[in-house]
Every structure is written in structure tokens, then in C-alpha cells.
Amino acid sequence: MADRFSVEGRVALVTGAGRGIGRAIAMALGEAGAAVACAARSRDQVEAAAAAIAAAGGRARALRLDVTRPEQIVAGVEEVAAALGPVDVLVNNAGITMEKPTTEVTDEDWDAVLATNLTSMFRCARAVAPGMIRLGRGKIINVGSMYGVLGVPRYAAYCASKAAVDGLTRSLAAEWARHGIQVNCLAPGYVNTDIPRAAMADERTRALFLSKVPARRVGEPEEVGALAVYLASPASDFMTGQTVYLDGGQTMAW
């Protein structure tokens, strides 16, 4: 059975792989046998991520990519195909967050969140799909959020973008199912990365946050990595159009 959880021989492109959850997903896919293209805006971060995968015995390539630039996406996918082979696993992870009273959110703020969190996912999926259709298989993992189903004040653009990721996931899943492509959404809750760590810096806030989590703790990036491996591997071949919440039970959305 363990071999069904292997991604040996697969080529994965992970956006936002420079830090946090994206980096953990890239590391986990590398450990599970995939060749991983680590994509993000910061050269230092993608090179460090790729080096960490290589140091752990995996195969990786650093890719500088700003997912809000369509021409960079097309060129990036071609570059990965030339260097590692056609992409058969896409992890749409790049995202930004924004907390602001909605009356103060500018058009530019709104557009920036939607461009990074939603439009980039469509463009990356569109760029890799023809290759996957030719292969007759593929896995697309869109990183959503429990904020896609929770109503969180001061996060209108972020919540809307993450709810939209669910819709994108289901539509792509239905459209490409016949080509052997599975599209699922990985929706984390609070995970131990820079932003939640900063938000929970003082003990009282931390206790308040955790009182809403049945597991009474935050998730670790490695736990997100393990779910990504499951969703990227043949173990999930009969599962598509699903959103899996990794949130210690916080949402339990229907």
C-alpha cells in the first residue's frame, strides 16, 4: 500500500514554495520521490527551498515566478518541462492575505488579493492542463483555506478569494475528470507559520484562537505536506472535486 502513496517519477510544480506551507509541501513531495520545481518571487527563498530538497536526497529546481504575471507562468511551465519533464502535479499554493476594515479596502487592494489567490490558480492550471491531458493523468492541488467557509471580519477579499478556490476546484475537476486529472482543494486552518505565529504572539490571543480548535493546537507545516502527498499520489486517484480541511476540526464544514 505504501507504494500507492509514492510520487516517484512525478514532476511537481509548487507555487509560493519559498516559505511556510508551500515550502513544506515542496519538501514533502521531494521526500516522497517527486522532482519538484520550487516557484516563488524571491530568488533566495526558492534557491534555499530547492537546496533543502536536494540536501534531503531529492531532485529539485528553483524557479523565480511571480504568479500575477501571466507571461512568467507560461515560460515557467515550459522551463520546468524542459528541465524536469512535463508537470504532472501542480500545487497552486501562492497566496497573500490582507486584514483591513472593508470600508478602507481600495480597488487595488482587492484586485491584488484576487489576482494572487484566484486568477493565478486559473492561469497555472490552464498552463499545465494540455500537458496533463496528453499524459492522460495529472493532479492539481489548490490551496484554499478554512476562511473560504468561515465568515471572518476584515478579511472580505481573502475570504472571497478562498471560497472561489472551491468553485474553481469543482469546475476543473468536472471538466478534466475524463482525462484522468484529479483536482482537489487542500484547505488549512491555523498552521504554525510566520503570519499565525505573529497573530498569536501573546498568550491571551493564542488561548482565544485555540479555544475554537477541537484539537486545541495549531497544525504543523509538515502535516500539510503529508496531505499534499496523499492528494498528489495514486492513493487519491478516485477522489476529485473535494475540499479537505486540515484544521484540527475547527470548521467541520458539511
Next chain:
Amino acid sequence: MDLNLAGKSVIVTGGGSNIGRAISLAFAREGTHLTLAEIDEGQGRKVVAEAKSRGAASAALVQTDVTRWESVQAMVREVEGRLGRVDVLVNNVGWTYDRLFVEKERSEWEREIQLNLWGMINCTRAVLDGMIARKAGAVVSMGSDAGRMGEFREAVYGACKAGVIALSKSLAREVGRHGIRLNVVCPGMTIPASDEDFGERSMWAADVNRAFSTPEMQARIAKAYPLRRIGKPEDVAPAVLFLASDAASFITGQTLSVSGGYTMM
């Protein structure tokens, strides 16, 4: 990815037939201590032998009627006595008759509620004390897409499966603080590959359900699934293993449809 399930004590209810059999054999290959809580002795013995030959650290049959609380308690006591603990419970027993609601006998509804809901309540209740004491444990229960979106000819069955989902979520809230996780996997229609894969007490032995076994019927059903095929028992087993393992250590209260995209919710 190594799921680190080797050496874990795993109970699979209804582990002798169809999906339960595939789940049991998948846990066997991971080197677990496997217990089949199965009412059909002959089928159970067969699968225990298969499990041993496929790498189980140990495999045992404990003949169990999941609808009877005394039988379930005795089964869990036996496992805790023999292995010291239960790490994983898979509530797999399930049953339905393919019939319209208004055409079903009350006795058929009652049988569905007994097997699909009471069985899950009994088994889950019985393992929780030990799991709470050890501050660890995973319960994976088989739901159904019928319980998420409703289904023709599966009214009471669907209601039971919705109950399995809600019970799992409520308990996930209650016992999350003890490190115990409960999740649900919803298979699509999963028809046994051969008559060898289920016992005479399986729902697949019931005449009314045999109608699904014809190739014409299966081709018709496959069209309802975006992935254009009917589920195999082996499709579901990896999802159960994943949720039962520490790889899913921050996932609880979730319902996962592994059904070829039949439901996307």
C-alpha cells in the same frame, strides 16, 4: 510516504467482505495488528488467512454482531486484553436494500438503522474509554454520498449515513482535546469484483442487490461518475489508511468523498 502504521492495533468491522476486506488487507500490508470484527465466521477466517500472508503483524477474527452492545463490548475487551490497546477503529459495517422508501417494509428500515447507525455508535463508544485514557486514537467510519446529498431508493440508509457524519463531527469536538480524531470516508457505489469477495451475510448476497452485478447495469451507473467508472474496493482503502495514520494528525471531523467526483461538496 510511510504511514507508520506498522505495529498499530486496528479493528475493522465487517472486515470480511468487499470494501471491508480491501481495507483489512491494506492494513495487513502495512504490518498492523489486525482484528476483524465480523459476524460471518467463514468469510472472516478466509480474510484473516489472507491478511497473515500479506504481512499483518498479527490477524485475528473476533466474531461480532455490531448491533448488540454486549457483543461489541466483549470484542473490544478481547482486543484490549490481547494487544493492550486499540489505536484505530474502522466502522465499516454497512447495509442497504435497494428499494423505494414507500415500498420498504418497516423491518428493512429497522435493520438499516441497526447496522448502519447503531453498529457505529456501539463500536465507537466501546473503544473511546481506552483511547481517552491513552490520549490517542483514530476512528474512520464509512459514510455515503447518500448521506451528503440524498439518493433515490436509499432514504433510510442515507439518513443513517448522515447520522454517521454528524456523530463523527460531534465526537470530534468532544474528544479532540484528548488527541482522538474521527473522520468519515464516503465511497461511491462499490460492487464486489467476484463472489469470493463477500460472505453470505453481506448486503451483496441479498437478491435485490444482485441486480447491480450485470455489466449493462454497471455501464449505466458508471456514466453518473465524472471519472466514468464504478468504484473498486481498492479505491477507498488508501483514504482510510491515510486518515487512520499520523500523516493526518491535524485532520478531524472531516468527510471525504472518494467517489470519482460524484459529489463535489
